[in-house]
Amino acid sequence: MGEPELISESVEKCFVCGAEKMEIKNYIHDAGLVGKVLLSVWSCSSCGYRSVDVKPWETRTPVTLQFRIESVEDLNVLVYRSPMGEVSIPELGLEIEPGTNSQGNITTVEGILEEVLEFFPEDKVEEVMKAKEGKIPFTLVIRDPTGSSFIKSERVKVIS
Ligand SMILES: [Zn+2]
Known part of the structure; x- marks a missing residue:
């Protein structure tokens, strides 16, 4: 189980407050028995919106x-x-x-x-x-x- 590995990050327009401050970071995390998962962390530094989405990581080969x-x-x-x-x-x-x-x-x-x-x-x-x-x-x-x-x-x- 190592640390989550950052695979992409971007800044988008926040759908809550409209500021160009929504930071989206995607990580791959080895969740042991569950296998690898894709973690998407959305956070807006303007209004404080934050969400974390987890889904199975289907394939591993770019x-x-x-x-x-x-x-x-x-x-x-x-x-x-x-x-x-x-x-x-x-x-x-x-x-x-x-x-x-x-x-x-x-x-x-x-x-x-x-x-x-x-x-x-x-x-x-x-x-x-x-x-x-x-x-x-x-x-x-x-x-x-x-x-x-x-x-x-x-x-x-x-x-x-
Ligand atoms: Zn916002």
Whole structure:
């Protein structure tokens, strides 16, 4: 049972008071008989909100998934992005940090592009729209320290 190991930390907007002071720290903790657990500690230094969430740590191997989108059909491929999954599309210069919601989500490649549209300023819209229409090939990359994200295609390159 060692000390919990810090695997990620970030500062987000507090959903209670709105200050950019919500510190989110994720730890892996070896809880003995229970196995490894993921501990998420949320604390706001502005309003004092604090919560601790514990869930089982499913896999232990960090993984990077790469999927080359070359046709419109590829846009329908199912993608599971775990709460820790970091999405990027190098060709479009896009990166999406893991979300603040602790739920993973099942979506499609197209769904990820739609999410990108919500996140990014207008200068990317045109390129993303072209990508959505299958007009420009691109690579979807998911880096996941928990290794639980997946892209449901045989052509996915898995780098661990
Ligand atoms: Zn707060």
